[in-house]
Amino acid sequence: MGHEAINFGMSELGNALNDELAQTNLINALMSLQNLARNQADLLEKFPPSVRKRVEILKEIQGQYDELEAKFMEERAAVLAKYQKLYEPLQAKRCDIVNGTEAEGKDDAEEILGVPDFWLTALKNNPVVGEKITEGDKGVLKYLKDVKSCRLEEQKGFKLEFYFDTNPFFKNTVLTKTYYMIDEDEPVILEKAIGTEIEWFPGKKLTKKFKDIEETENAEQIPETDEEKEGSNNAEQIPETEDKEESKSAEPITDQDKEESKNKAESTAEAEEEDCESFLIKFFNPPQVPDDDEEIDKDGVEELQNKMEQDYYIGSTIRVKIVPHAVSLFTGEAIQPIYDLEIDTVLDIYF
Helix, strand or coil: CHHHHCCCCHHHHHCCCCHHHHHHHHHHHHHHHHHHHHHHHHHHHCCCHHHHHHHHHHHHHHHHHHHHHHHHHHHHHHHHHHHHHHHHHHHHHHHHHHCCCCCCCCCCCCCCCCCCCHHHHHHHCCHHHHCCCCHHHHHHHCCEEEEEEEECCCCCEEEEEEEECCCCCECCCEEEEEEEEEECCCCCEEEEEEECCCCECCCCCCCHHHHHHHHHHHCCCCCCCHHHHHHHHHHHCCCCHHHHHHHHHCCCCCHHHHHHHHHHHHHHHHHHHHCCCCHHHHHCCCCCCCCCCCCCCHHHHHHHHHHHHHHHHHHHHHHHHHCCCHHHHHHCCCCHHHHCCCHHHHHHHHC
């Protein structure tokens, strides 16, 4: 796929390797460059002088092309900034209608304001983001009021802003995801991505434990059969003599026992949180390049790069496909040819 071709700056990841491995990689990279230059020189030497002269002319043409492309990128940035300003009032009006603050289309006798579950539906209907959304996420995304995207002013990159209504899950009203780029041209090079820390209310974080509790509460209560009721009644009539004797002989619970029980419960809760597949938790807690003093092997570098690549792909999808075309996604009328394009082609269209 197109997004697999995105370059995420292996030099930055190389800094996380230990010194010996980093030096070895650097030496190998320099040797590869030298071999490449030598091979190019050998290739030209095989041709007669007339062909080598034509190649030099072709290189001059390529240089002129590169200059025009650089100028195009500069002018394109100005055009994008211009049209971003033109898009903003339309997106603001869309937000007002979705949230019921726009007078247009409002009926005084109507109880439902705005368009319920607008952003939840739009996100679900995009195949890239929709497959990441869990049942727990859906409950939270019902409170999503608006999603905005803007370019960074001080450096290359972009920012996504998720605006939430007051909800029972977390305190934040805005969750932000910022992508800092080294280069936005081909190949795209991501420096880092930073997300807002979600301030969850007690017991409301979208962990596996919370999901299990929610599923239990929503499960249908299956009535007992007559046989099950009779068995239950018989079980209640079993003498408790042995249980009472065991209870009397049991040792009293000490403070140490209580502390061990508490630590075990906390450890279990942490393990359950790690099992969570929530889109919101993962998206706003993106993978990070380790500190320079933290060692990471080659497999770890590749795994980290893949995670950063996938995270950038999702962020770019929200920016390029979902924010501008949320209405078409909500209604299911999204223009199919556009959504069949590879992400790098779409980026060329919009950026």
